[in-house]
Amino acid sequence: MLPITERIKTGILSAFHGLNIDADSNLIHIERPARPEHGDFSSNICLVMAKKVGMEPRKLAEELVAKINSEPFPDLSKAETAGPGFVNFYLENTYLYQTVRDALILGESGYARHTFGNGKKVQLEFVSANPTGPLHVGNGWLGSYGDALARLLDRAGYDVTREYYVNDTGNQIRMLGESLLARKMAKDVPEEGYQGAYVAEIAKEYLGSDDILEAGKFAASKILSNIKATLERIGINYDSWYSQASIEETGKVTETIAELKTKDLIYEKDGAVWLAATRLGDNRDRVLVKANGDATYLAGDLAYHRNKFLERGFDLVIDIFGADHHGQVASLKAGVQALGVEPERLEVLLGQLVSLAGKKMSKRSGIYVKLDELVDEVGPDATRILSLLSSIDQATTLDLDLVTSQSAENPVFYIQYAHARIASIKKMALGQNLDIALRLEEAQKNNSHPSPDAVELTAILAETNFQILDHPREIQLMKAISLLPEVVEQATVDRAPHKVTTWVRGLAADFHGFYHDCRVLGNDLSPDITRSRYCLVEATRIALYIGLNLLGVTAPERM
RNA sequence: GCCCCCGUAGCUCAGUAGGAUAGAGCGACUGCCUUCUAAGCAGCAGGUCGCAGGUUCGAGUCCUGCCGGGGGCGCCA
Numbered sequence: 001m002l003p004i005t006e007r008i009k010t011g012i013l014s015a016f017h018g019l020n021i022d023a024d025s026n027l028i029h030i031e032r033p034a035r036p037e038h039g040d041f042s043s044n045i046c047l048v049m050a051k052k053v054g055m056e057p058r059k060l061a062e063e064l065v066a067k068i069n070s071e072p073f074p075d076l077s078k079a080e081t082a083g084p085g086f087v088n089f090y091l092e093n094t095y096l097y098q099t100v101r102d103a104l105i106l107g108e109s110g111y112a113r114h115t116f117g118n119g120k121k122v123q124l125e126f127v128s129a130n131p132t133g134p135l136h137v138g139n140g141w142l143g144s145y146g147d148a149l150a151r152l153l154d155r156a157g158y159d160v161t162r163e164y165y166v167n168d169t170g171n172q173i174r175m176l177g178e179s180l181l182a183r184k185m186a187k188d189v190p191e192e193g194y195q196g197a198y199v200a201e202i203a204k205e206y207l208g209s210d211d212i213l214e215a216g217k218f219a220a221s222k223i224l225s226n227i228k229a230t231l232e233r234i235g236i237n238y239d240s241w242y243s244q245a246s247i248e249e250t251g252k253v254t255e256t257i258a259e260l261k262t263k264d265l266i267y268e269k270d271g272a273v274w275l276a277a278t279r280l281g282d283n284r285d286r287v288l289v290k291a292n293g294d295a296t297y298l299a300g301d302l303a304y305h306r307n308k309f310l311e312r313g314f315d316l317v318i319d320i321f322g323a324d325h326h327g328q329v330a331s332l333k334a335g336v337q338a339l340g341v342e343p344e345r346l347e348v349l350l351g352q353l354v355s356l357a358g359k360k361m362s363k364r365s366g367i368y369v370k371l372d373e374l375v376d377e378v379g380p381d382a383t384r385i386l387s388l389l390s391s392i393d394q395a396t397t398l399d400l401d402l403v404t405s406q407s408a409e410n411p412v413f414y415i416q417y418a419h420a421r422i423a424s425i426k427k428m429a430l431g432q433n434l435d436i437a438l439r440l441e442e443a444q445k446n447n448s449h450p451s452p453d454a455v456e457l458t459a460i461l462a463e464t465n466f467q468i469l470d471h472p473r474e475i476q477l478m479k480a481i482s483l484l485p486e487v488v489e490q491a492t493v494d495r496a497p498h499k500v501t502t503w504v505r506g507l508a509a510d511f512h513g514f515y516h517d518c519r520v521l522g523n524d525l526s527p528d529i530t531r532s533r534y535c536l537v538e539a540t541r542i543a544l545y546i547g548l549n550l551l552g553v554t555a556p557e558r559m
Numbered sequence: 560g561c562c563c564c565c566g567u568a569g570c571u572c573a574g575u576a577g578g579a580u581a582g583a584g585c586g587a588c589u590g591c592c593u594u595c596u597a598a599g600c601a602g603c604a605g606g607u608c609g610c611a612g613g614u615u616c617g618a619g620u621c622c623u624g625c626c627g628g629g630g631g632c633g634c635c636a
Contacts, residue, residue: 022608044578057616083579172636263600272634283561283587283632290634297636301610305632326563327631352564353630362600389570389584393564395629397571408598409585417598425595490575502573516591524594536597559598 004095005030008041012087015067021053030346032419039088046085057085070088070324096478097466103481104440105454106463111548112484114492117157117327126320127231128165128394132176135230137398138322138354140371141387142343144552146320147236147350148388148497151550156492161314162238165304168220169245170297177216180206184215190516190528198223213293230372234380235552249301253295257288265338280334284467296361298328302335304447309341316349318495320469325349349495352395378407381553386410388501388551411505415548416556418508418515423540423557425520429534432521436460440538464535465528473514474536479508481543488550497551504547511540531547 002010009028014025023281027049033042046064048536050057054357061081068079068087075095080088103111129139147162154160178192183203189195202222224241231237247253257273260266265276271291275298277283286297309316322328329348336346342376356369375383377400387404390396443456457545468480485504519525520533548555 031575031578035579038579042578044575047578086579097635134613167636170636270634273632287634292634294634296634300636316578323564323630325631325636327633328636330562330632350563350630355629394572395565397629402571405572406585412583413598417596422600427571428595486575494575498573499575502583505573512599513601515595516597520596521595559596 001074001098004075004091004098004482005041005486007075007090008043010065011068011073011076012043014043015064015071015505018067018071019028021049023049034090037226038086039477040091041089042082043087043089044085046081046087057249061085061087063209064430065290065422084460093467093470093475093478096475096482097246097469097480099478100466100536100539101458101461103542104444104535105447105455105457107444108542108545108549111542112488113155113157114485114489115157116489117153117159119157120315121161121313122153122158122316122318123163123312124320125160125163125165127227127236128167128169130172130196131224131227132172132441133223134198135371136229137371137374139367140234140374140383141354141396142320142322142351142392143231143236143371144234145386145392145497146181147498147552148550149318149320149382149492149495151487151552152492152497152500155488155550161240162236163240163242164238166224166241166243168217168224168243169248169300173216173220174212175216176219177212177214180215180219181210181212207313207522230375233372233375234384239353242304244300244304245452247300247307248295252303252307253299256306257295257299259306260288260335260338263338263340266541275331275335275338276335277331280337286331286334298331301332302339305332305336305341305346306339309336310339311347314345316345316347318349320349320351325350337418347495349392351392354396355396369398372405374400377404377414378410381412381416382407382410384552385410385415388498391496391498408456411501412553412559414512415504416553417559418511419541419544419548420557420559421515422511422537422544425534425537426541427557428433428452429521434521434530434534436464436534440535449492461535462537465530466532466535467526467534468532471518473510473517474533477507477510477514477536480510481539484543484546488546491550500547500550504551506542506546507543507547511544 001007008030009025012028013023013025023045028043028045030041030043045062047057050060053060058081065079065081065087068076077090077092077093080090081176082088105340113496127135127143129135150160150162175190177192179189179199180191180203182189183200184206190200202219205222206215206218208218209353252400257266265279266288267274267276272287273289275286277286285296287296289295305317309313329350333343333346337343346463358555371383387396426437430441438481439460443460446455446456469475487499487503491497492518518533520530545555
């Protein structure tokens with residue numbers, strides 16, 4: 001059966017059809033009213049259509065409602081007009097029972113999974129911090145964001161590749177090498193060099209020559225492996241680590257510039273080679289080759305993006321940068337377009353910066369909090385959720401002391417606690433050899449996505465009397481579960497994983513309320529109520545697990 | 560000067576494609592553990608949605624201007 005919102009849409013469309021009114025289904029927006037007296041769902045379609053049809057919205061709504069009520073679609077209780085011309089829909093709870101069945105049959109892997117990604121190859125590049133020092137919390141913020149977005153895209157049916165662009169060449173590596181050698185020889189680290197103690201630590205292990213580049217590459221690779229370890233601590237695993245040096249060494253930069261030359265977008269001035277970026281929407285032209293013959297960062301970045309699009313064939317590339325890289329977006333887009341790539345295939349998402357008690361975080365100034373420190377203090381799950389609470393358009397001011405002292409109040413525990421409580425019910429039910437628990441467990445084991453053998457599950461659920469679930473807590477919980485597929489879709493297209501966080505907090509709240517008021521196990525309860533509540537609880541667990549997993553947070557069995 | 564993001568409760572933030580009486584958490588105060596985990600539940604208090612116009616049947620949401628905060632506009636990366 002179609003999702004309920006689709007059924008409502010279809011119901012509206014066919015009612016309009018019955019009234020001989022031509023309605024565009026794209027205009028029909030189904031929403032969930034904030035107030036229960038406005039029904040389970042509502043639509044403003046008559047307010048939108050009134051002018052076009054030449055009728056008072058209220059009048060139009062009345063005719064539409066009469067039509068809908070005369071031929072109700074499945075699960076509809078009644079439609080009503082309200083306010084200036086809203087159509088409110090009141091549904092039978094049966095649509096919620098279907099949600100519980102869906103969640104149980106489709107399971108963790110299948111529920112709230114979408115196919116609109118159509119297997120498109122999408123690459124997400126994120127963090128990509130220079131391997132010249134440890135990651136700071138700002139990197140962690142965008143790391144959690146990028147990884148959560150990758151998980152969402154994957155669930156939406158995209159073919160996702162996570163990539164880290166390793167900036168292992170250029171001045172900074174020389175500077176790193178100089179800093180390392182200075183430490184090695186117990187001399188002063190150059191003014192512009194890397195002063196951090198970690199360089200001294202690496203220097204102890206360095207047995208190579210006095211060559212600056214060799215020393216720099218050694219240090220960079222050491223630092224990179226630390227970066228990798230830090231990211232793994234918070235559940236971020238890349239599919240690929242792409243070396244900038246490899247692009248230069250294989251001559252891809254010169255190749256890219258040559259290609260741009262054939263498009264007549266290159267000129268020379270003041271001894272440098274320029275890209276006529278202005279002609280492609282940038283606010284100034286950009287240098288690709290400096291007067292001294294070195295390629296600029298942009299030249300390398302264009303070669304890299306040429307590789308992403310034209311050599312590796314990604315359909316969509318999403319670059320996630322900190323807002324401090326805003327200045328390079330227009331030139332990158334211009335360059336990519338110059339290479340013949342449709343502009344909509346490159347999406348650059350900017351995350352506003354994380355600052356520290358009002359101060360800017362930077363490796364150079366030495367004012368920053370290491371991501372590892374934060375993870376040490378509050379743990380991986382709390383670290384991840386902290387950055388996924390709000391939109392990346394929101395700049396964050398981090399107060400480490402406050403975060404640490406309040407770590408027990410981190411919202412992640414509230415959510416995880418709900419999962420742990422469910423696990424506890426489940427464990428007890430299995431311990432008591434509760435029939436429904438045992439049978440569900442067994443049937444789920446044999447029910448694997450994407451080719452579910454749902455026969456047994458369907459049979460179990462058919463024997464379950466869901467009609468008995470009508471407590472307000474139960475209703476609210478089922479509504480929350482039913483929302484997940486839409487939340488996943490919306491969070492994906494909006495590139496907004498924090499919407500999953502908002503939802504999962506709500507689900508946890510609804511579960512805690514249910515848990516408080518509705519017991520699942522106990523001798524004083526009828527087998528019917530235990531059975532149907534157990535199914536509801538299990539559906540909740542599945543939805544919670546999916547939400548937590550999308551955020552990259554663990555779903556503990558006990559706390 | 561130009562470009563991007565933000566301004567919602569004391570604090571940190573949600574607020575769907577413009578919808579009906581703006582929501583959470585933390586903090587303050589008050590109740591609730593003989594029963595599946597009290598890391599929980601319930602109640603109470605807290606708001607001219609930065610300001611001023613505009614569009615609309617309807618604006619926290621869209622447009623314009625201003626104020627305030629953050630970031631950017633290199634032959635740095």
